[in-house]
Amino acid sequence: MPKITLGPRPTALIRSVIVSYGDGHNDAPRGDALRIDTRPLRNPPTDPAVREQMLHSTGLDPHVREYVRATPGFEAIVQHGLDRALGLLALPERRFRVDIHVACGGGRHRSVVVAEELAERLRAAGVGVETEHRHVGRPILT
Structure with missing residues (x-):
């Protein structure tokens, strides 16, 4: 009888759901969650040097990820969110998952990169x- 391989098993139960979105779409996710605002980071479509390339890209593309990660303040925003999430997950009485909502203006670049990180x-x-990534496929907001 042949051996059946089912594929890799998840290493951990889902204890956190991270949703990226754009505040400009006026349909933010609901519910109890940590909220991380990425709008202080440099917005790729507003940078004339990369605007054309960024209009057709998202935070899932490697060049966008590199651009956002190089923005001053990126590490502080990510680390602060990570520390808050891990602190909540470590609470002994915590029986529910910790959701994180990551916002930017349009939900295509900064919030996606921070959520993935x-x-x-x-x-x-x-x-x-x-x-x-709630708004990653939506058009760029003006």
Whole structure:
């Protein structure tokens, strides 16, 4: 009888859901969550040097991720969100997941990059994470 392989098993239960979104769409996710505002970071579509390329890209593209990660303040925003999430997850009486809502203006660039970075760091800490990018496919807001 042949051996059946089912694929990799998740290493951790889902304990956090991270949702990126754009405040300008006026349909922010609801519910109890940590909120991280990425609007202080440099917005790729407003930079004339990269505007044309960024109009057709999202925070899931490597060049956008590199651009946003190089923005002053990026590390502080990510680390602050990570510290807050890990602090809540460590509470002994915490029985529910910790959701994180990451906002920017349009939901295509900054919030997506920060959400993905937080997810990577939480996974590295052994936390099961899912991400959802609510507005990544929407047009750039003016």
